[in-house]
Amino acid sequence: MTDQTFRFFRTFAETHTGIVLDADKEYLVESRLVPVARAHGFASLDAMAAALMKRLPGALNKEVQEALTTNETSFFRDIHPFEMLRTVILPDVIARRRNDRSLTIWCAAASTGQEPFSVAMLIREHFPDLVDWKIKFIATDLSRPVLARAREGLFSQLEVNRGLPAPLLVKYFTRQGAQWQLREDIRQMVEFRELNLLERWPALGKCDVVMMRNVLIYFDVETKREILARCRELMPAHGYLMLGSAETTLMIDNSLRRVTGHKGIAYQLTTDAPIGRGQLHVA
16 A cells, blocks of 8 residues: 555545554555455556545445444443442433333444343343333444444453443343343334444434533544534433543533543533432532
């Protein structure tokens, strides 16, 4: 791959996915795109880049986008955010939604489904009263193959070993050969949709909880600012935005305030009324 081709793929990644690739990530581009090039009959990445420059958006364009996207995930990743969901966020939202008995959650960049399914199991385990509520749980990702995997709810032994407590594995999964299948009733709690955060967002409605964890770290500041602004439009006054542990709204969006609880961190609109819960602390 020539330097010119590498620069093309760096620009391609930022333009189509928002991902900013550092100048030392040539090995990453090669490792992810060589299989795509071979599958399409290109002799080199240079040849594939030349084809992408000439073609209109299509299957190859989409496959390159998906290959350049990071899909790192695990069940109950970083545990503290899920403890905050269980002990602070969901109890607060449920109290506010008691009259209309509805709850909307959006998990962006859901990858192969471990994060939204973790939340679904958490709800089933700790909030049995929600069984007759109207729960709208949307999980999105830009990769169609990844979403297809998520909908199946099939996970390898290695994947269920990463963060999934053994009691939940026994309770909610069944062995399917060398894999584990998540129970259908838990899978049906989550609706998986294709969505590229840089493109037009479909109608999601007001979201009580927006989970956009470990996504913004790949974007430049202006893209982060734009995405956060769009998230704010989806959030009601009581809504919560959850980011990754290495992400923050500080110096990016002053309309969101940081709140903490049980070692977890979330964000709310600064115009929200005081929460009034002793275990929740506004930074």
